[in-house]
Amino acid sequence: MTLLQNTDKSSAIICVAVPVPLRQTFDFLAPQTGIQPQRGARIKVPFGSRTLIGIIVAVKQDSEYPIARLKTALEVLDTEAVFDEPLWSTLEWLARYYLAPIGEVLALAQPVLLRQGEALSPTSIKTWSLTDHGRSSAIEELNRAPLQLAIVKRFMRHTSLSPSDFKDESASWRQAISALVSKGWVEEYAAQPRLVVSRVEPAAELQLNPEQAAAAKSFVTAVAAREFACHLLHGVTGSGKTEVYFAAIQAALDQQQQTLLMVPEIGLTPQLIERVERRFQVPVVTMHSNLNDRERHLAWWHARTGEAKIIIGTRSAMFSPFANLGLIVVDEEHDNSFKQQDGVRYHARDMAIYRAKTHGIPIVLGSATPSLESYANALSGRYQLHTLGHRATSAELPKIQLVDLAHQPSNDGLSPAMLEAIKITLAAKKQVMLFLNRRGYAPVLFCSSCKQACKCHRCDSYLTLHRRAYKMRCHHCGYEGRIPELCGHCGAKELVDVGDGTQRVEDALALRFPEARLLRIDRDSTRRKGELAEMLELARAGEVDIIVGTQLITKGHDFPDIALVGVLEVDQSLYSTDFRATENLFQQLLQVAGRAGRREQVGQVLIQTRFTEHPIFETIRQHDFSAFAGQLLAEREAAGFPPFGYFALLRAESPHQAQALQFLRKAKQDLQPCAGVMVFDAIPAPMERRAGRYRAQLLITAEQRSGLNATLATWLDFLAHDTEAKKRANAVRWSLDIDPQDFF
């Protein structure tokens, strides 16, 4: 296409990425007045009948489109770019790699308030602090106003407080604050929110053991050198990886540089934040999905201005700008929560690696059970491997034994051997942790007359019985209904609950160990914001004796008193069809086992199974990650599976059974595979119907990443321009997942 020159030099042409699901940018004429447009700034543009806020990708003098048909943009919002340069390149890479619309990627990278057009710097907010009078008054004066007393006590940790600090409180805190203001104890003002260092007792540095010291030394050197390199810290559970990260963080602080510490969704515990704050007396911000819009904007701003020296966050923290980033650490790098499962389906760890490269800084990936991708890269020498083979404390790795359910059946999920071990552990005043990845009371309600089970009418799945809530619930679509008295199929009154969920186990334990303090941790028991953190804290503080939980309890937690870990059910995962199932199971078992015996005496792990001969157990018993990974990698290599081959999954769903499959079949015809690319047949998803929609998928594999990317990019262009194809695509809901984590 020939380029049309814009003859009117006064109005530049601006190329804008708008938040729409189209893999293209749009040209506009610059507004005649207002802020000078520049790359990276936000701009308001007319888009169809709407006004959208996009990001300026380029300012130029010509367009591929006839100038006369270009619309004029409405208003430039920023006098500077929203993102720093390395972040900008990372976002461009993200759009290319995941074949995602650039406008959506750039929108994803902004806090919601910025997407809505608020100023880059957060506006002033209502703030309170103690007056001199308040500081010098005797706190006992407030003994009869407990809420006021609690608020004043908070000021001992925080110099200033804002409404968001009280978001978890009952509404009466407002009255309490007002009362304090009228008494002259507290003053109110509007402030540009500043970051303050938490006033916690500093913690002494631990003396690193030789393995820790060796790894720390490499990281410190790498941070000082300011060179990109990817380090894999493979340290067995409880080997003290956090202390090694701390050494690297200290090195970054010494250079006046920021650190981004990424943790999985549930790894961001008050315990970790406190550990960081005690160790480094510097401003720390956290970024996670529980922040409200204003808090997120603020955290983003503090990262961007460099005021925050350490940024601890989950997946989305990867989108922060930084004033001077010196180090990225990804803890529990194998964790699946780093993969975003809808919208732009990016992997935050992979993005972090790219980002470190663009900043020219080192990145440390840490895990007791690295992902096979990272481990393969370490074996091949692309990443530097550092190993911590021993626990940091005097403790040994726990002893892992199997309980053969074929010989001693379990009752309510608990075998006689498990019960005996629990009894002994409780008698020794130690904690027990029981892992069962199934919430609810019973996974199936079954009619013993007609042999049918109670199913979700919108999904291909059974409804789970929830005794506490007195409901039947679908864990896939969220459907909730009454517990039926009669079978919905034959009308018989012979419904029996089959199988064990965490609630049933909890009930059984309460009967058998009436003295023990029980705590159940699963999605049902932790619905309220902050509840999970509180429960984990109870467990850590030794205020419970038995913890029963789902995968929420397995990872990363450092509970000092757990002597026994019981794994109640693994058999379903042993023979799954998903190619990652074995890897995930191994990681999960080794992680949960790693919670046992983290201090002095050796911990004990019991795994209940009907398949004691399964080869996975021998490597688990030996804690032999390398042997296991080596074997799996050999299998993957032979099959051409990741990390030796590359996968993409095209998913489609529709309320009509045939439509999703038809769309994918046609897609298969339209795809023009580059050399080394294979397109499989479209098939129904393992769970074909979910929330009333029929789901299907098409697997595309490749020997080379570039071939995969090119094949899909060509197809997406075709889809965007071919009228018939566009129509077909609009008739279904479809998505493209590069490097998919699961096939459900």
Ligand SMILES: Nc1ncnc2c1ncn2[C@@H]1O[C@H](COP(=O)(O)OP(=O)(O)OP(=O)(O)O)[C@@H](O)[C@H]1O
């Ligand atoms: N050099 C050391 N000397 C004494 N104690 C240490 C040392 N390093 C770490 N520890 C302690 O060992 C415990 C485990 O450390 P940490 O939580 O960092 O382990 P981890 O490697 O992250 O384990 P996991 O992978 O299981 O989460 C912590 O309580 C920590 O304080």
Ligand SMILES: [Zn+2]
């Ligand atoms: Zn359902």
